[in-house]
Amino acid sequence: MSTINPPVVFTQDELGWVSWIDPLPEGELTERHFAGLVDRARAKSEYFRLLVRDPEVLEARTKTDKDIFYNVADGLPRAERELAAAATSRYNGCIYCASVHARFASTYSKRRDDVQRLLDEGVGADLGERWNAVVKASVALAETPIAFGPENIAELRSAGLDDAEIVDVINGASFFNWANRLMLSLGEPSK
């Protein structure tokens, strides 16, 4: 049993994640489970071996995730999809999810210091018109009841996003309301 050393601040460092209930042992995975994992290498991850207890849901979730974030044939640049994920995670309070997607946002945008200010100062950090609009839209979508409204659309449009790019923001931010709730409630991050 490894010792958990939970992070107490948002960070772009690589973190581990420890499940609170039992993942399936690697040796017990069948072809049905591997189909659910999508990438066989995910059998090494405690998080995915936990979610693979329901392989059909995991497979559909994983393929939804991949298309929303990795399909960059058109639409919003990857960096800003990752920004939406990081901002949602910052606002909901998922330190693990924020670490992963802040790193991706930094990698694709080359704006590591701005991404760090989002983590340090929170979703009110001033990151320039375009990023501010993406962060504000993500925050409005994360609220319950949902606060996303026509003013968010107007801000995204005036920051230069077309409707297809706005749909990428909606998809990316909404998806992290799914991811955050799993990561936060089934286990915890460890440094």
Place this chain on the structure above:
Amino acid sequence: MSAKDIIDTLAGIEPGSALDAIRARRLQARENAQKSYLSLFEPIDAGDFSLAERAAVAAFVTGLHGESPVAAFYREKLAANADGAALVEPIKAEIERGKTSGPYGAFPAGPLSVEDKAGLIYRVSPERKPELGTRLVAALEHAHLLVFRPRDAASADMKALLAAGWSETGIVTFSQLVAFLSFQVRVVSGLRTLAAASA
């Protein structure tokens, strides 16, 4: 296919519309959001989490987000379930008791503690516990936490679900269902807002 897509249906996206064309550019996401819905609500095996329980949790979760076509859809799904129909009224009453604004909750003790935000710690009303049963009482209380204060989640919450008769596999599917609905209700709301802004 798009006529039956649940997100398109709930968002009112018509085949051939501008948003239909935009959604088609993320075909894998669209199809797999649909498969997520189907695998949660028409699963191969509902042994760890019954269809009536799924509909009850879904009606509760979407209702907590406020009245919407999504909330109405899951309320109707609950009413259409033979074991679920009797739960419609108690769930409606619990939604009213549970409504609040999120996200709130505590961060790990440290520099982020200044951002801690207190809020409702929802518990099912004692008089409704007999009609809901132990498993659903525990599920609604945990679902409320997931909706409004996910950062408060702790390992003790898993123990509470296990003690109420949930299996580990059942907990995974239940968590996926609440988390998926958190996604679905937002995509629908976002797409409706965008459609209205383009009209």
